[in-house]
Amino acid sequence: MSRSSFVSFHYQNDHWRVQQILRMGAIDGQEIMPAQKWETVKARGDNAVQHWIDTEMAYKGAVVVLIGSQTASRRWVKYEIQKAWMSRKPLLGIRIHALKDEHQRTATAGSNPFAQFGFSDSRLTYADFVPVFDPPGYDSTQVYASIKNNIESWIASGYRRS
Template sequence: MTRRVFYSFHYKPDHWRVSQVRNIGAIEDNKPAKDNDWETVTKGGDQTIEKWIADQMFGRSCVVVLIGAQTAGRKWINHEIDKAWSDKKGVLGIHIHNLKNSDSKTSSKGSNPFDYVTLKNGKKLSSVVKVYDPPGADSTAVYNYIKNNLEKWIEKAIEIRGEN
């Protein structure tokens, strides 16, 4: 089953790695904001950003947080995670540090962003949400691992959310 997902990520350092995951084709392709569009959105302030995120998440069944070196703890990443969970969407994380960027470089592994979000019962969201760290000897192997597992990870995230 093809799912519509929202990708949450730290744009500047990770957009190249994220584009690789977006282009896998296992799920419905949603277009990211272009740099100029995002600048316009951010100039509108917090309410404009919140509305843009809500509009982008509308009709999506899952939020995939693509975790780079600096993703965890960011204001808008946390907001997207909170919103997704509140809206009863599936949520999962995938470490992308071993995918190469446009300069053919990998990065350091980032912290779990779900450690920065607390549920109403006081538990960290990381105690519920799955985060995957794809193995592989090189960027191609990591990409292939993500490609071969993304659909089932999304289905599992939706199942987990239905149980919580």
């Protein structure tokens, strides 16, 4: 059964990997915006990008951050994580660097994007609460199978702030 989720990721590096995951059918409600349309939204400015994210995320049941090699450094991924946290949406990460891209290459693991968000009253970060799943496998095919077999339960176990 698919689950309505907002998918956050670094478009330029990971759109091919993300397409593989969306085609699994476990995440409902979001298609990857074609590059040309994304560039059109970005050209209208930051308010337009924020509006697009806010609208797309509004009625989704969870937020899934698909973590590639540079995801943690992306400005709009950071915004999406904070938006999900403040909206109290279930939030989780799945590492996708071991899936092959359109050039049949894998990438290195990126840093945990949740570790950069802390709290004023403690040393804890979002990473202390939000699960990040690192699919096992020796190659892209095994990692793909692991994601396909587990993604629904991973989404169901996303951290929800009370």
